[in-house]
Amino acid sequence: xxxxxxxxxxxxxxxxxxxxxxxxxxxxxxxxxxxxxxxxxxxxxxxxxxxxxxxxxxxxxxxxxxxxxxxxxxxxxxxxxxxxxxxxxxxxxxxxxxxxxxxxxxxxxxxxxxxxxxxxxxxxxxxxxxxxxxxxxxxxxxxxxxxxxxxxxxxxxxxxxxxxxxxxxxxxxxxxxxxxxxxxxxxxxxxxxxxxxxxxxxxxxxxxxxxxxxxxxxxxxxxxxxxxxxxxxxxxxxxxxxxxxxxxxxxxxxxxxxxxxxxxxxxxxxxxxxxxxxxxx
Amino acid sequence: xxxxxxxxxxxxxxxxxxxxxxxxxxxxxxxxxxxxxxxxxxxxxxxxxxxxxxxxxxxxxxxxxxxxxxxxxxxxxxxxxxxxxxxxxxxxxxxxxxxxxxxxxxxxxxxxxxxxxxxxxxxxxxxxxxxxxxxxxxxxxxxxxxxxxxxxxxxxxxxxxxxxxxxxxxx
Numbered sequence: 001x002x003x004x005x006x007x008x009x010x011x012x013x014x015x016x017x018x019x020x021x022x023x024x025x026x027x028x029x030x031x032x033x034x035x036x037x038x039x040x041x042x043x044x045x046x047x048x049x050x051x052x053x054x055x056x057x058x059x060x061x062x063x064x065x066x067x068x069x070x071x072x073x074x075x076x077x078x079x080x081x082x083x084x085x086x087x088x089x090x091x092x093x094x095x096x097x098x099x100x101x102x103x104x105x106x107x108x109x110x111x112x113x114x115x116x117x118x119x120x121x122x123x124x125x126x127x128x129x130x131x132x133x134x135x136x137x138x139x140x141x142x143x144x145x146x147x148x149x150x151x152x153x154x155x156x157x158x159x160x161x162x163x164x165x166x167x168x169x170x171x172x173x174x175x176x177x178x179x180x181x182x183x184x185x186x187x188x189x190x191x192x193x194x195x196x197x198x199x200x201x202x203x204x205x206x207x208x209x210x211x212x213x214x215x216x217x218x219x220x221x222x223x224x225x226x227x228x229x230x231x232x233x234x235x236x237x238x239x240x241x242x243x244x245x246x247x248x249x250x251x252x253x254x255x256x257x258x259x260x261x262x263x264x265x266x267x268x269x270x271x272x273x274x275x276x277x278x279x280x281x
Numbered sequence: 282x283x284x285x286x287x288x289x290x291x292x293x294x295x296x297x298x299x300x301x302x303x304x305x306x307x308x309x310x311x312x313x314x315x316x317x318x319x320x321x322x323x324x325x326x327x328x329x330x331x332x333x334x335x336x337x338x339x340x341x342x343x344x345x346x347x348x349x350x351x352x353x354x355x356x357x358x359x360x361x362x363x364x365x366x367x368x369x370x371x372x373x374x375x376x377x378x379x380x381x382x383x384x385x386x387x388x389x390x391x392x393x394x395x396x397x398x399x400x401x402x403x404x405x406x407x408x409x410x411x412x413x414x415x416x417x418x419x420x421x422x423x424x425x426x427x428x429x430x431x432x433x434x435x436x437x438x439x440x441x442x443x444x445x446x447x448x449x450x451x452x
Contacts (some may be wrong), residue, residue, distance in 0.1 A: 016294070023298040035307040036314045042322040042343040191379060247345040255376050 085138045088122045095122035172227035179278045185224055190258045199223035213245050229276050235268040305335040320345045334358040349374050365391040379434055382408035407431050424448040
């Protein structure tokens, strides 16, 4: 009888199968002994959020009173005000003016100084002074001759005098029964996460390995967070109805903070649960 | 000569069998388990095992439960003597755009037995294009920006020399 396969080929084939089987078995041992057979997935947040609705107490979306930080300017206008221009003689090569300074009349020529101001020149009804690389135009007093004492001469800085826009800081303010948070303040913290942690410390509350919530570690004095009324050791229970028991929940609130019109914080202070309400304007 | 041929053949068979029967998904789950200890989790829509590769589609990266980034495709490839990890279309959450580059179009990390102690990095995205190396022995990393894009948010971490911007750090 003729063999279908050469015994040599069958032997090689069986050898190969055994070889692969051994490798497979080795991997199986490794898998059972050291490798994980379970895919670890983050559970999607299925917790339902309670309905949150709040009536605004302040009318017409009035803007929160804003704290205006006045720009610190050099007192340059005050000093030029002391100089009153009484008379002008304007020639082609020299300007001569008569000024009143501290109830004394003085005659100045181009380049002369008074009260730190240097006379640079004069026009038909004004004299030009300079000080610290800035020019000041002093107008001839109205009725200078008749009403010297009632003249109103204004020092007008005309160069290098761009007034910077006033810096407006968002604030947390009390407006009657409601506390109002300026929206710009929220937007600032939404864009600058690091600034939050400069003003407030938040720590995890854990039971074993499970995260149960967050606790306030510190609140910087006079920061907007202290004006919210939250204190050290307060436990944050919920924000706008969203229970804050996970980083994801906290991050969800943070991500949407720019879009909210009201803010409601439920905190535990000692054994007392408190609700802090704010409006965003 | 016959002996050499037989040895090479056995070696090739062994190499092929190891790759063929490698429990790639389980190896990935084990890496996931290690990452989970550091509060990093990967949720993927699908896992596809290839002969030499493992491909993950639509991967969401969670850190402390927060979905911080999404990756369209992650591809592990290995021939044992050459391995690579390809990342395609990585997008970070909008909330982090002020901190890290918004998008990485392609990134690849490769390791070869020819340079056993270093991992090469190549990537391009909204930040431009980078090339770099991680030295496992010296425990340092250097990444050079060969093209500069939007790096404003990470510029404080970078240094500039005559070749351009680079990032250097020991770990």
